[in-house]
Amino acid sequence: MRPVTVTEEDIDRAAAALKRGELVAFPTETVYGLGADATSDTAVAAIFAAKKRPRFNPLIVHVASLEAAMALGRFDADALALARAFWPGPLSLVVPRSAGCAASLLVSAGLDTIALRVPAHPVAQALIAASGLPIAAPSANVSGRISPTTAAHVRESLGDAVAVILDGGPTSVGLESTVVACLGGPARLLRPGGAERAHIEAVLDRQIESPGGDPERPASPGQMESHYAPAAGVRLEARTVAPGEALLAFGPKVPPHDGPMRNLSPSGDLNEAAANLFRFLHELDTERVGTIAVMPIPRDGLGEAINDRLRRAAAPRPE
Ligand code: TXA
Ligand code: MG
Helix, strand or coil: CCCEECCHHHHHHHHHHHHCCCCEEEECCCCEEEEEECCCHHHHHHHHHHHCCCCCCCCEEECCCHHHHHHHECCCHHHHHHHHHHCCCCEEEEEEECCCCCCCHHHHCCCCEEEEECCCCHHHHHHHHHHCCCEECCECCCCCECCCCCHHHHHHHHCCCCCEEEECCCCCCCCCCEEEECCCCCCEEEECCCCCHHHHHHHHCCCCECCCCCCCCCCCCCCCCCCCECCCEEECCCCCCCCCCEEEECCCCCCCCCCCEEECCCCCCHHHHHHHHHHHHHHHHCCCCCEEEECCCCCCCCHHHHHHHHHHHHCCCCC
16 A cells, blocks of 8 residues: 555545545644544444554544534533634544434444544545545554654554555644543543643633543543553653663753754754654654653643653553
């Protein structure tokens, strides 16, 4: 399976595959998604199988507009305000499933809620329009591993499972969407991501509750501690580098090192760092080093999501 440059014809071919119940990988502004017809139980089941994803971990459904989203979920005042402020864009809203919700129950993994997002990427928009379907799509990586920000990443890990890979080049945000639950009570942040907390709090005009608390009961079922894991180990808050380690640097002041190295942003720009994070982890991983040493990264702006991903990349791994 080779990635393709995206023409109208490719979109039609991918839309036809979705309608046949097959899987299609497509770019969004955050990361590449592994898409399936969200209304089909068998198509959605194929996503879980391809990703080896635990069945209790629900999927985000991608739609063209707020109007389309409102056919699948019930929006309270917070959800409406956030959708109007951020869509299309890197925010997913978890809301109660609507009465006549057309999406497969499998996307909700047994919950009575559904995660919805209107992506901004023109290829994602074109695919939704051409298929006329809501598209269920997790990140297009094997469960627990680094998320894909290029078509090549998808081809390496899931190339055999997909009918079509739409190659839209490297994604611009580089981190998954922020996931916010709007379930009647105060809105809760389930996963930090491409939409910044400060911007969300400005729209709602108050602070939002954070994820975490009890790591045994993740607020979002997908937020297991070990995730985004490269094959190499990951060591955080590194101020020096040991021989044999690779260095993932940030900012202008880099410790001396003559092994494999990438700098997330030499100028210290967190948006640039987010866009580079997963690609650089993929690249350093191909150097087959034992450990990737990661310099400290500020926690403001997209730094919250970057530090969340790095903490999970460094977490003890199952087995
Ligand atoms: O940027 C993104 O969000 C990408 C692109 C492809 O849209 N998608 C993505 O999907 O990151 P995934 O499956 O890797 O992450 C979805 C997250 C998981 O943490 C999952 O547990 C959570 O959203 N989620 C989905 N539905 C939910 C629900 N009903 N309740 C709580 N959390 C939910
Ligand atoms: Mg994922």
